Amino acid sequence: MVHQNGQQPDRLVIDCSTIDPLTSVKIASRVKEAGFGTFVDAPMSGGVVGATAGSLSFMVGSSKEIFGAVREVLSKMGKKIVHCGPSGTGIxxxxxxxxxxxxxxxxxxxxxxxxxxxxxxxxxxxxxxxxxxxxxxxxxxxxxxxxxxxxxxxxxxxxxxxxxxxxxxxxxxxxxxxxxxxxxxxxxxxxxxxxxxxxxxxxxxxxxxxxxxxxxxxxxxxxx
The missing domain is CATH 1.10.1040.10 (N-(1-d-carboxylethyl)-l-norvaline Dehydrogenase; domain 2)
Known part of the structure; x- marks a missing residue:
């Protein structure tokens, strides 16, 4: 759903990079405050071999409520998607x-x-x-x-x-x-x-x- 002001509160923003946890939590807060969706930290493990084979492991920091939607997206790239806890815990x-x-x-x-x-x-x-x-x-x-x-x-x-x-x-x-x-x-x-x-x-x-x-x-x- 897109509002007239460009906000998309239902959008998922999944970050698979490896940054520091505090920065990730701050970004999640800013994204939510701006109404641009829910920011999720989901760094991966498995390297080049895992990426090629589609067998990556993802460590997810998100609320329990949206983890199902996150898992559905990441399952297309990896075999193991683990919910680690709230924002920042995946990192x-x-x-x-x-x-x-x-x-x-x-x-x-x-x-x-x-x-x-x-x-x-x-x-x-x-x-x-x-x-x-x-x-x-x-x-x-x-x-x-x-x-x-x-x-x-x-x-x-x-x-x-x-x-x-x-x-x-x-x-x-x-x-x-x-x-x-x-x-x-x-x-x-x-x-x-x-x-x-x-x-x-x-x-x-x-x-x-x-x-x-x-x-x-x-x-x-x-x-x-």
Whole structure:
């Protein structure tokens, strides 16, 4: 329904970007006050592979009353649509997830580098990790060692994935949001230092964030 003044109170405005929660809540309030509809934060997870396959996961921050309508729209792009709570909680969920991903990626790169330099075959080491308690998405799906997972960016010269610069952006957003929520992130300083350093290096900035493995190898002069 469109009013004479251009207002559309029944319109859904679904934002799938990753920004900070406070800004998202402010935008939602402004959209409502202006009568231009209902603003919903619905960041996604799944990356390029998930987008191509239509299997993305969406984290939704909205009222319960409109979640059904939001889910109907997002189900055309994703398989898992989760109602996280009121406005802003979808963003918070995404940032919590990406903070964990950033840490898991660093830990996986360190563990693989350690094992390889100790004489282990990287595929054997990955098999052990992925059948034991160290298993994570970073080790199983996005393993940072070239050749271990054929479909991973590492096996394509670290191209076609989630850029280090984007991970650095999300990590900084997560750190700020956690501070606002008074939630300590004990590993954030070390992680931020590494991602910030690689983001400022043109040899790494646009490469998949798993290329931190290449950096740890001590071969930063190599072209990715």
């Amino acid at each position: 918070s969920a995404k940032l919590a997830n990406n903070y964990l991903l950033a840490i898991n990626n660093l830990a996986t790169a360190e563990a693989m580098n350690f094992g390889v330099k100790a004489g282990l075959n990287p595929s054997v080491l990955a098999q052990i990790i992925n059948s034991a308690t160290g298993r994570s998405w970073a080790s199983e799906v996005n393993n940072p060692v070239p050749g271990v997972v054929e479909a991973a960016p590492a096996s394509r010269q670290y191209q076609g994935g989630f850029a280090i610069s984007l991970m650095n952006k999300d990590l900084n957003l997560a750190i700020t949001a956690a501070q606002q929520a008074n939630a300590p992130l004990l590993l954030s300083a070390s992680a931020s230092e590494i991602y910030e350093k690689l983001t400022s290096d043109e040899r790494f900035a646009k490469s998949d964030f798993s290329s931190v493995y290449k950096y740890l190898q001590g071969t930063t002069e190599a072209k990715l």
